[in-house]
Amino acid sequence: MKPPSVTIKTTCPYCGVGCGVLAEQNTAGAWSVRGDSDHPANFGRLCSKGAALAETINLPNRLMTPLQRTADGGLQRISWDHALDQIAEGFRAAIDEFGPDSVGIYVSGQILTEDYYVANKLMKGFIGSANIDTNSRLCMSSAVAAYNRAFGSDTVPVSYEDLENADLVVLVGSNTAYAHPVTFQRLVAAKERRPEMKFVVIDPRKTATCDIADLHLPIAPGADALLFNGLLVALAEAGKIDHEFIAASVDGFDASLAAARADAADLEILAQRCGLSQAKLEQFFAWFIAHERTVSLWSQGLNQSASGSDKGNALINCHLATGRVGKPAMGPFSITGQPNAMGGREVGGLANMLAAHQGFTPEAIDRVSRFWGSQNVAQKPGLKAVDLFAAAGKGQIKALWIIATNPVFSLPDSHAVRTALEHCPLVVLSECVADTDTAQYADILLPATTWGERDGTVTNSERRISRQRPLYPPVGESRHDWQALCAVAQRLGFGTAFDFADAAAIFREYAALTAFENNGSRDLDLGAFNQLTDEQYNELPPTRWPQPADRPPVEPFSDGRFFTENRRARMLPITAQGAPSALTPLYPLRLNTGRLRDQWHGMSRTGAVPKLLNHVGEPTLTIHPMDAARFKLRGHQIARVGNTLGQLLTRVVLDEHQRQGSVFVPMHWSDAFSRNGLVNALIAPIIDPVSGQPEFKTQSVRVEHYPAEWFGFALIREGLPVPELQELPGDYAVKITATAAMRIELAGVASPHDWMDWAKTTLNQQKFALETAAEIDREWIEFADSATGRYRIAQITQGRLDWVLHITRDSRAVDTHWLLGLFAEPSLNAAQRADLMAGKPAGAQADVGPIICACFSLGRNPLIAAIQEHGITDAKALGACTQAGTNCGSCLPELKALIAQNPPSAEAATTPAKASIED
Numbered sequence: 001m002k003p004p005s006v007t008i009k010t011t012c013p014y015c016g017v018g019c020g021v022l023a024e025q026n027t028a029g030a031w032s033v034r035g036d037s038d039h040p041a042n043f044g045r046l047c048s049k050g051a052a053l054a055e056t057i058n059l060p061n062r063l064m065t066p067l068q069r070t071a072d073g074g075l076q077r078i079s080w081d082h083a084l085d086q087i088a089e090g091f092r093a094a095i096d097e098f099g100p101d102s103v104g105i106y107v108s109g110q111i112l113t114e115d116y117y118v119a120n121k122l123m124k125g126f127i128g129s130a131n132i133d134t135n136s137r138l139c140m141s142s143a144v145a146a147y148n149r150a151f152g153s154d155t156v157p158v159s160y161e162d163l164e165n166a167d168l169v170v171l172v173g174s175n176t177a178y179a180h181p182v183t184f185q186r187l188v189a190a191k192e193r194r195p196e197m198k199f200v201v202i203d204p205r206k207t208a209t210c211d212i213a214d215l216h217l218p219i220a221p222g223a224d225a226l227l228f229n230g231l232l233v234a235l236a237e238a239g240k241i242d243h244e245f246i247a248a249s250v251d252g253f254d255a256s257l258a259a260a261r262a263d264a265a266d267l268e269i270l271a272q273r274c275g276l277s278q279a280k281l282e283q284f285f286a287w288f289i290a291h292e293r294t295v296s297l298w299s300q301g302l303n304q305s306a307s308g309s310d311k312g313n314a315l316i317n318c319h320l321a322t323g324r325v326g327k328p329a330m331g332p333f334s335i336t337g338q339p340n341a342m343g344g345r346e347v348g349g350l351a352n353m354l355a356a357h358q359g360f361t362p363e364a365i366d367r368v369s370r371f372w373g374s375q376n377v378a379q380k381p382g383l384k385a386v387d388l389f390a391a392a393g394k395g396q397i398k399a400l401w402i403i404a405t406n407p408v409f410s411l412p413d414s415h416a417v418r419t420a421l422e423h424c425p426l427v428v429l430s431e432c433v434a435d436t437d438t439a440q441y442a443d444i445l446l447p448a449t450t451w452g453e454r455d456g457t458v459t460n461s462e463r464r465i466s467r468q469r470p471l472y473p474p475v476g477e478s479r480h481d482w483q484a485l486c487a488v489a490q491r492l493g494f495g496t497a498f499d500f501a502d503a504a505a506i507f508r509e510y511a512a513l514t515a516f517e518n519n520g521s522r523d524l525d526l527g528a529f530n531q532l533t534d535e536q537y538n539e540l541p542p543t544r545w546p547q548p549a550d551r552p553p554v555e556p557f558s559d560g561r562f563f564t565e566n567r568r569a570r571m572l573p574i575t576a577q578g579a580p581s582a583l584t585p586l587y588p589l590r591l592n593t594g595r596l597r598d599q600w601h602g603m604s605r606t607g608a609v610p611k612l613l614n615h616v617g618e619p620t621l622t623i624h625p626m627d628a629a630r631f632k633l634r635g636h637q638i639a640r641v642g643n644t645l646g647q648l649l650t651r652v653v654l655d656e657h658q659r660q661g662s663v664f665v666p667m668h669w670s671d672a673f674s675r676n677g678l679v680n681a682l683i684a685p686i687i688d689p690v691s692g693q694p695e696f697k698t699q700s701v702r703v704e705h706y707p708a709e710w711f712g713f714a715l716i717r718e719g720l721p722v723p724e725l726q727e728l729p730g731d732y733a734v735k736i737t738a739t740a741a742m743r744i745e746l747a748g749v750a751s752p753h754d755w756m757d758w759a760k761t762t763l764n765q766q767k768f769a770l771e772t773a774a775e776i777d778r779e780w781i782e783f784a785d786s787a788t789g790r791y792r793i794a795q796i797t798q799g800r801l802d803w804v805l806h807i808t809r810d811s812r813a814v815d816t817h818w819l820l821g822l823f824a825e826p827s828l829n830a831a832q833r834a835d836l837m838a839g840k841p842a843g844a845q846a847d848v849g850p851i852i853c854a855c856f857s858l859g860r861n862p863l864i865a866a867i868q869e870h871g872i873t874d875a876k877a878l879g880a881c882t883q884a885g886t887n888c889g890s891c892l893p894e895l896k897a898l899i900a901q902n903p904p905s906a907e908a909a910t911t912p913a914k915a916s917i918e919d
Helices: 080-098 113-127 141-151 160-165 181-193 208-212 224-237 243-249 253-264 267-274 278-290 308-321 341-347 362-372 385-393 414-423 481-491 503-515 534-538 625-630 755-762 817-822 830-838 860-870 875-882 892-901
Strands: 006-011 020-025 031-035 067-069 075-077 103-107 132-134 168-172 198-202 215-217 294-298 331-334 399-403 426-431 444-447 456-459 464-468 589-594 620-623 638-642 647-654 662-666 699-705 710-717 732-738 741-748 778-785 790-797 800-808 851-853
Touching: 006 464, 067 080, 080 103, 080 399, 080 426, 080 444, 080 481, 103 113, 103 385, 113 132, 113 341, 113 362, 113 456, 113 481, 113 503, 132 385, 141 308, 141 331, 160 181, 160 294, 160 331, 168 278, 181 208, 198 208, 198 278, 208 892, 215 278, 224 253, 224 267, 224 278, 224 308, 243 308, 253 308, 267 278, 294 308, 308 331, 341 456, 362 503, 385 414, 456 503, 503 534, 620 625, 620 638, 625 647, 755 778, 755 790, 755 800, 778 830, 790 830, 817 830, 851 860, 851 892, 860 875, 860 892, 875 892
Parallel strands: 103 132, 103 399, 168 198, 168 294, 198 215, 294 331, 399 426, 426 444, 589 662, 620 647
Antiparallel strands: 006 020, 020 031, 067 075, 067 444, 456 464, 589 699, 620 662, 638 647, 638 699, 710 741, 710 800, 732 741, 778 790, 790 800
């Protein structure tokens, strides 16, 4: 009997926008997703990643059972009880011999608030050490520090609605179009409703976000604090300081303005130091002066810096000086990177905070101790992320539990992180997949639930709490992270404090702690939720905090009162710091890292979806053509990027919008997907002294041509074994999930002596349980031209294509779409076999080019053809003709650029578009 059709409201597991998702299961049992039109974060919109969530339900390489490392380095299956006993024994032995600071937990903005709460309670409340930190340290801890220093609390005083209603939106160090696409689409829609809105984008690169920019400031890398000091001076000289607000609510104005004048008083010199034209600088200052309703939205460009806290405070200073805080449509808005980075901040996931936005003051320690009923609450901040792993490398951390994150991939100086984990006596990893970079260093692996199975809450960038609801039971033996943590806590003797029946019970306790002895003294108050029934928790609608039980909720700071000791905000005197990594003749370029539109972090989820890899499928180095010529690089060739820490290999992408003197490399390629593609191997562990956040944006590097002697690709039919990266030849190897096959891009200097022998040995890993080799109808089709270095071989088994290998001496891009189509054929005919050897189809099949629209797999070439054939002059018309950009909208900036770069002829432009691209 077919299961009934169901619809479940849940929340996307990707970025901090916190989009509502409707997951629907049809009568055949298949799941689909669409945006929840009732959710106030997205009103039905989803980006390309969110729209593909249903395609990630069956993740490859899913970790299904607990595993333990054996003496020979292998893994063996163990029971949950044995795994939990081993973890508890390891933690207990370390604590007994070396003290509570010898153990640690490293968590993630991917886990739910309930998981976060239990981990923090166990570590800080009962083990008695604050050595628990989160990978959110890497993306938004400088914003936390800036908010705390300015407001006395980690309070984001802005909503998405404020963004839409502002007259001026300043986007700083944020490629919102890629990193937070749904928020970007809300801004685009707001601009269409109110064309008078102004947008300023401050970013060294001209990114897709500049599509809505009225003004783009291509600032010199790292010069942000200098720019905002200059803005503060300009505001003072224009008479825009709100002296009444300052007198009533702000300390530190005089010292802050004096520091800004010392740093950035001369406009001409300021423009030179910021790498900007004086005219653009004056325009930005004039708009900020003229528009009171201003929201400044910032992200990793400010935060991921060795002086990120100061940069955030320099920006907040400009809002405090003008009274643009705590009022509608104005304020400083740090938009978070991960789905529950905010929830982690709330429950104390950061090593320098106690739960419920409380610091390590004697009063807070006593309050939390009495609430939890523990006399062992940590008395001081613990080790932040970089320091925690450095301590493991020095032998100071004896047991480390890593939950839902991949620090070997994400932390700076990944080689040092590997060494640290090798030296740590006990490494526990709770994960949903078994092949992350960190998994190979784990002594015990615990199978964790993931999106679709998890049950709890997340908090988005605008302080909105939403429910993640399970769609189906946990897969295999996987358990929720809070369940594993509670089980270890009970084995350590803390049983009654961790006797939670479900996520609702955890949430009630967390909500009660936020209200405990609060009385308006702390920003975070969820007292209205501390008596929720299980049914009310299950039905909890998206809600912004605070939600006190004893008074109506109000927007933070709307009364001009803050959460410092004297209830006044603080402006801080800021002196701008330069990039910590010096440029030299040997390392003359700045390396910037960041996200792509269709990928998420280490791609353990998005890397399983073919259409999300169509836009960009390999590690890339984006470089200005002038710099490329300077360093003898050509488009699509492979470059070696390196410094004293390491090197990586990437495809070269020429882009005149890339700032000269800087290069950009995406962060996403872990060792699970590429060889020599990990960009964080080049990032020095230089951290902000206040926040502990590393500098990811200005590392000095060199680039050079990689002298490959051969290039190639292999396609292996879906369902057949795929070689490990270390089994592949050459220095450059990238796995790319494609439709019906796995694609592998290759390049190298040395090559196998015999490509046919290598292919038959390495690519032919099929296991036939019932047939003998003699009974298998298998054949190989081969083409070799030693003069040109071209080689092609394909294996066909029982008429069906198994794999294809192409080798050439040049790096030109090859259209593989037609080849992928052959893998779906049950049997190849003579013409198709001939095409295989020719390396191209005999028919007039057009190369679609790079995919622009991931949702509908629409390539560059047919889109250009549609533009020119139908006289299309705007993205809406192109969408009506081809569907491009009509689903998630993430590709709209690129569609607009495509139209601008390939305008239709005057004759075509006068003829309205009538046909679709399929016609």
